[in-house]
Amino acid sequence: MVGVLGLCAVLAVIPLLVILATLVVKGAGSINLDFFTRLPVPAGETGGGVAHAIVGTLMIVGGACLLGLPVGIAAGIFAAEWPASRLAIASRFIADVLNGTPSIVVGVFAWTWVVARQGHFSGFAGSVALAVLMIPMVMRTTEEMIKLVPHSLREAALALGFPRWKTSLVVMVRTCLPGIVTGSLLAVARIAGETAPLLFTALGSQYMNFDLRQPMAALPLVVFTYATGPYEEWHRLAWATALVLIIVVLILSLAARFATRRRFDASR
Amino acid sequence: MPLADRALRLTTERLTARYGSVVGIRDVSLGFTANQVHALIGPSGCGKTTFLRCLNRMHEETPGGVAEGVVRLDGDDVYAPQVDLRMLRRRVGMVFQRPTVFPTMSIQENVAAGLRFNGKLGKAEVARKVGKALEAAGLWEEVKDRLRTSPTALSGGQQQRLCIARTIAPEPEVVLLDEPTSSLDPQGTQRIEELLFQLKQRFTIIIVTHNMQQAARVSDTTSFFYLGDLVESGPTRDLFTTPKEARTEAYVTGRFG
Numbered sequence A: 001m002v003g004v005l006g007l008c009a010v011l012a013v014i015p016l017l018v019i020l021a022t023l024v025v026k027g028a029g030s031i032n033l034d035f036f037t038r039l040p041v042p043a044g045e046t047g048g049g050v051a052h053a054i055v056g057t058l059m060i061v062g063g064a065c066l067l068g069l070p071v072g073i074a075a076g077i078f079a080a081e082w083p084a085s086r087l088a089i090a091s092r093f094i095a096d097v098l099n100g101t102p103s104i105v106v107g108v109f110a111w112t113w114v115v116a117r118q119g120h121f122s123g124f125a126g127s128v129a130l131a132v133l134m135i136p137m138v139m140r141t142t143e144e145m146i147k148l149v150p151h152s153l154r155e156a157a158l159a160l161g162f163p164r165w166k167t168s169l170v171v172m173v174r175t176c177l178p179g180i181v182t183g184s185l186l187a188v189a190r191i192a193g194e195t196a197p198l199l200f201t202a203l204g205s206q207y208m209n210f211d212l213r214q215p216m217a218a219l220p221l222v223v224f225t226y227a228t229g230p231y232e233e234w235h236r237l238a239w240a241t242a243l244v245l246i247i248v249v250l251i252l253s254l255a256a257r258f259a260t261r262r263r264f265d266a267s268r
Numbered sequence B: 001m002p003l004a005d006r007a008l009r010l011t012t013e014r015l016t017a018r019y020g021s022v023v024g025i026r027d028v029s030l031g032f033t034a035n036q037v038h039a040l041i042g043p044s045g046c047g048k049t050t051f052l053r054c055l056n057r058m059h060e061e062t063p064g065g066v067a068e069g070v071v072r073l074d075g076d077d078v079y080a081p082q083v084d085l086r087m088l089r090r091r092v093g094m095v096f097q098r099p100t101v102f103p104t105m106s107i108q109e110n111v112a113a114g115l116r117f118n119g120k121l122g123k124a125e126v127a128r129k130v131g132k133a134l135e136a137a138g139l140w141e142e143v144k145d146r147l148r149t150s151p152t153a154l155s156g157g158q159q160q161r162l163c164i165a166r167t168i169a170p171e172p173e174v175v176l177l178d179e180p181t182s183s184l185d186p187q188g189t190q191r192i193e194e195l196l197f198q199l200k201q202r203f204t205i206i207i208v209t210h211n212m213q214q215a216a217r218v219s220d221t222t223s224f225f226y227l228g229d230l231v232e233s234g235p236t237r238d239l240f241t242t243p244k245e246a247r248t249e250a251y252v253t254g255r256f257g
Helices: A002-030 A033-037 A051-081 A086-100 A103-118 A123-148 A151-159 A164-175 A177-192 A219-228 A232-266 B048-055 B085-091 B107-112 B123-136 B156-168 B186-199 B212-218 B236-241 B246-252
Strands: B008-019 B022-033 B037-041 B065-073 B092-095 B174-178 B204-208 B221-226 B229-235
Touching: A002 A232, A033 A051, A033 A232, A051 A086, A051 A123, A051 A164, A051 A177, A051 A219, A051 A232, A086 A123, A103 A123, A123 A177, A151 A164, A164 A177, A177 A232, A219 A232, B008 B048, B008 B204, B022 B048, B022 B204, B022 B221, B022 B229, B037 B048, B037 B212, B048 B065, B048 B174, B048 B204, B085 B092, B092 B156, B107 B123, B107 B156, B123 B156, B156 B174, B156 B186, B186 B204, B186 B212, B212 B236, B221 B236, B221 B246, B229 B236, B229 B246, B236 B246
Parallel strands: B037 B204, B037 B221, B092 B174, B174 B204
Antiparallel strands: B008 B022, B008 B065, B221 B229
């Protein structure tokens, strides 16, 4: 019994290890300072980097956070504070459905809402798509984290004469803030690697661009473009970009771990 | 001083409390004299805590919680529509079964939590009130050098005394205690029982307890609840030695509950 379970545990991590090993073997060799600081060179030439995509990913994901985190966290607080209200029940159900929706569907909708209306692709449209993916995740984790705070703390605050909003923010949310931060970081890590919704929205670009109103490159888009391209040099860059992407996600996950650890230290 | 000579601080008239359609307590009329310790005893689920929670209107924070009847604090109807819940709960403080320290606040901030209403208190004034409350709760000597540290490192008994300090810091008139020692060891329990003797100089104290010995030790009057009814109420000594009701006698002699 133990043997079978242990074997399954090993099987579960093997794909991850294989992916990591492959990325390191194929990609690590191409990672150097140029890779982070330079722009792509014309097809056929060697060298060049993905600085434009690093900037693009940071801006698109940053925009998604500005749009998605406040809405997701606020919605989570609402669902936790009025758990039996019709609005909470409905939004919880819809959030769960959205969480399971393929991201490409969200991309198509972002295309109709933003790209089609504005008449051109833009980094902002990408942010909207990613924010829509992010909101249900952040909402549900925020709600679950608040629910983990002992009910007795809420009662203690109310019995001290705290108004409801203050009880909610100063006691409930404050107590589980590390958990909310963790959930948010995991949501960021999750959307940072999304490719499909960006194909219809941010589109991708060969140039350095700091303007969210223009089409914008992003790391997953670079992987997609280069990996499907015909040149050996592009494939090399795709592997390296994929490695960078997975490292970024890994760092975010570790940061989330760190935030959780601090919570346990504080409550000891 | 005979009981009749003391002012009634808190009274209830035909107080009935429900959870949805389930009745928690029925038609309870009781009076609590100022500056005494009043114990509420009875088996689990007989309405002691429900009754207590009606006195500062915490009962209505429970889903489905509804109360009917009258509760008067110094003559004012607690359930009148114009009553400000925040003011009421400042006047009627509450300590819970388990310590409920706020883990993200320091010891100092915990005690000050109920003081920051009007935001007009100066820092020195807050510090003075915090010190006074911690003194009164018998905790000052133990925490005076670590006021800015986390309260979660304190023992259960210390945490409960911290909660008492937090409750009395805004200087309420009435302090409600809901089985405050049920999660504590004998030493912690003893500290809190001793504390009640001092606290009643300043406050009117109503304590729910499972422990009949505790009621006998700490209280001036005792009220016995059974299945949502108030069976008998009176001076503690009389209730334990010469109960009028057969049910009271059966309970205090340990035949059930």
